[in-house]
Amino acid sequence: MSTVDDLAPVVVHDSGRESRRERLRVVLRSKTFLAGAVIVGVWVFCALFGPAIVPHDPYADDILGKLQPPSTEHWFGTDRLGRDVFSRVVVGARDILAVAPLAALLGTVLGTALGLVTGYFRGLTDDVIMRIVDAFLAIPVVVIGLVALTAVGPSRVTVVLVIGIVFTPIIARTVRAAVLAERDLEYVEAARLRNERAPYVLGGEILPNVLGPVLVEFTVRIGYAIFAIATLSFLGFGIQPPAPDWGLQIFENYGLLSAGDWWPTLFPALAIATLVVGVNLIADGLTRAFER
């Protein structure tokens, strides 16, 4: 008995580490992943050091100098309050890059816990929770986010909580599917025969084996979180003024498009587009590596 217990985990561990290293190699060789990493890296740099490197104060109004087109003084022009659009776009990376990954993390932690429990226990718990999950999935994320944020009032904290909770059922469904594939394998059976308690079997045995899909789901969710939070900010129910958030900047300025003042809208729009594409390229690279 002791030999089986001592030997088996060692073998499993080694092959696990081996395949992990192999996967890392695949990921790092993937061009899409690298392209995504470069794009996201630039925005992370802007988020971290933006306030120190921008040429103007992103919050400083200058009504006399409002809506100036791009020039050498203001690279991306100025917005309706005369604020420097370039500075606001660079510093604006902060809000979305803090809020979206936190929301995705919250959803991933809650969803993984829920997915482990429902997938492992099956039966009534599973049926009830999956019905609730189905009901949640019937409402688009932006719609339910809008209602919840109307109810609790929008702020950075409530946006993280609402998007995290809305993502929970979606992630739970993915994790549950992964757990269903694992729960009847021999190592789970062995743990059960050793009389291990359910929390240990879930956290110590099954969880490490479904971490791959969980990680992929987390990266994919960051992309969707940026999508959802930018949309909510654009609708006026996400990040609040005077923050230089990109969605909010578009919300504040898109009405000026038909007057020909395109710069305060176009540059934040390009910023959102590059960031979500970057995150998705990373997610795509990871997905491919884990699907092999």
Add this chain to the structure above:
Amino acid sequence: MGRFLLRRIGLALVTLWLLSVIVFVAGEVMPGDVARSILGPTAAPETVAALNEELGTDRSVVVRYADWISGVVRGDLGESYAFRRPVDEMIGQALWNSAKLALLAFVLVVPLGILGGVVAALYEGRAADRAISVGGLSVSAIPEFVWAVAAILVFGIWLDVLPVTAQAPPGAGVLTQIEYLLLPALCLVLVLFGYLARMARAGTVEALDADYTRTAVLKGLPRRTVIRRHVLRNALLPTIAVVATQTGYLIGGLVAIELVFNYPGVGRLLVRAADQKDFPLLEGTVLVIGVVYLLATLVADLAYAYLNPRVRFGGAAA
């Protein structure tokens, strides 16, 4: 088939009921004090109490839910706080407008998505495949409102070939309406294309690998015939079934797009209701959106079961 149908409808009803609970909790329980949330933190307590009494929100949550849900079952969604009009009437008109926009988007995206996916699958692993797969994915990842401002900028202002509002003048014919809806529909197409193409690609790749395809090739059928008769037929079935599940993304996308193009559909109605803290209108709209989604997936499941003999004759197991 009969048992499958009953089971599927039963499940949809349970989901619908849960949906109503979620909507009610989000709209009536989460704000805490409804009148306080409408009037803001500076209003006098007496004014708040008076408004709560007027709106009926001073009653217990259980009573309010019972009241609301019994109305919903009879098709009465209550009266809007802000517009003082029956909620169902307001939603009915908006839903019709949104349906027109959604229909145009579907009519455009379904053939495009299927074509893209099939081409990608036939050139699996090569440049065309990577371009369609990664490109489609990237295009889908960008939020609709970003596409909307880009579309307005390029087609509405710089090229000046299409109108930048989606609402055609009253009494306009079908073609004029389509012209006005083209830009918003294009934004929806961009966001839906990637997913549809990916499903069509996966279905086609699977069909290309299947034994029946190898048999068809080995018995000497021309490649064109094999693809048309054996591959496409089997590949498109699952793709068509997932089209309906995209209704959710579609409605989510309508919210921002209708706002940018100032189009009076359910999306713009929802944002207005949220702006005004008009909870009955908000709850009614979300509930209707949920029902539309559930109906669409139900119809898709049934269509899939009907078209797929393995499910049709397999009994309730599916």
